[in-house]
Amino acid sequence: MTNPEDRTPVPSPCINVCRMVRETGLCEGCLRTIDEIVAWGTASDADKRAVWAEIRRREARLFE
Numbered sequence: 676m677t678n679p680e681d682r683t684p685v686p687s688p689c690i691n692v693c694r695m696v697r698e699t700g701l702c703e704g705c706l707r708t709i710d711e712i713v714a715w716g717t718a719s720d721a722d723k724r725a726v727w728a729e730i731r732r733r734e735a736r737l738f739e
Contacts, residue, residue, distance in 0.1 A: 680727030685720045688730055699737075706733045 679686045689712075692704030700708055707715075711726050718726070 678727075680724050683720060685723035685727070687715060688727065701733065706730045706737070 679688070688705040688707065690704045692702075694703040695701070695709060696703050702709075702712060705712075707726060707730065711729075715723065715726070
């Protein structure tokens with residue numbers, strides 16, 4: 676099974692739990708910043724994969 680970020684087109688990480696956490700500046704559901712969320716619709720697949728990579732780093736840091 677492939678990771679979502681390996682597919683083309685690159686799917687959004689949104690899981691419809693859309694709440695910004697003041698302390699982290701990240702969405703509770705997808706772990707993106709507001710800037711990443713706003714830019715997603717016009718981002719290239721390469722940029723979207725970079726956001727996914729950052730999400731993976733955030734997951735590792737926040738949920739260890």
